[in-house]
Amino acid sequence: MARTTGSDGARTEEAIREAAVALIAARGFEATTLREIADKVGVQPGTIYRYFPSKAQLLVALLVEHLEYLLESWSTAQPRTDDPVERLRAFVAFHIRSHTLRRREAFVANMELRSLSPADRARVVALRRRYEDLLTGILRDGIARGAFRLPDARIATFAILAMLTGVGAWYREGGRLDKHALIDTYTRLTLQCAGAESAPPAAAARTTRRQALALAKTTA
Known part of the structure; x- marks a missing residue:
């Protein structure tokens, strides 16, 4: 047929x-x-x-789609500034919003990489590396500008992403923290991890609203 x-x-x-x-x-x-x-x-x-063609290829499609979604959405949502602190704030807001909005997709993408064949795993890992590189680039730029105090941007990338991605495992709408408070808390933690001083609250608010609008457009 x-x-x-x-x-x-x-x-x-x-x-x-x-x-x-x-x-x-x-x-x-x-x-x-x-x-x-x-x-x-x-x-x-x-x-x-x-x-x-197979259940395995269905899984590959799901993981590729999720990572391509993150890459394409960030290209739209990223702020128009070269300030590494503001860019890091924006990335934190984007990552948390996208991972709480697409909780199941994110969970599958993080947990089922082990189920792929070596060739398919390499394809997915390459996409994941591109996403990781976005954060690494922000951190390295911040180190070069004196905005962040980090001994190793790559290790910091893994630590920050692990912390941010873990939100999807426990956060639920209607709980003690609303989404804005959640993002604010994790932004502060991330800035502390990066060894940065907090940016002005007004700038953070503008970034959060911009990320929310951009993310809403990509999921409409």
């Missing part, structure tokens, strides 16, 4: 991706079957093969 084309095909593919993310996030890749994904979408298992 020919693959569905047009808007119906796009909707089916998106439904398959969403179902796969939900099931893999809840049960893990190995424990999730294509039949379960098909049942959740309401299609026959064979339908999935029209879009993804």
Whole structure:
């Protein structure tokens, strides 16, 4: 049977991706079957093969999509300034907003890299490295300008990303902290980690609002 084309095909593919993310996030890749994904979408298992040659390729598509989303969204959301402190503030706000908005996608991308073949893992790791390099570039620029006091920008990158990404594991809307307070807290922690003095609150507020608007456009 020919693959569905047009808007119906796009909707089916998106439904398959969403179902796969939900099931893999809840049960893990190995424990999730294509039949379960098909049942959740309401299609026959064979339908999935029209879009993804295998369960492994479906996982690759999910991880690639998430990382490309981060890269493309940041290219739009990043502030128009060369101030490394403001850029770091913006990156923290962007990372937290995107990872709380796409909690399951982020979880799968971080936990299921181990399930990929060596070739597929290399492809995904290359994309992840590009995203990591964005933060490393900000930190190195800040070190060069005297704004940050860090012995190793690359190690700091791994430490900061681990801290920020971990938000998705515990943060829930409606809890003690709202999103703005969460971002403010983690921004302060990140600046302390970088050895930077806090930027003026007004600048931080402008950055947070700009990131929120840019991120909303990319997910509309």
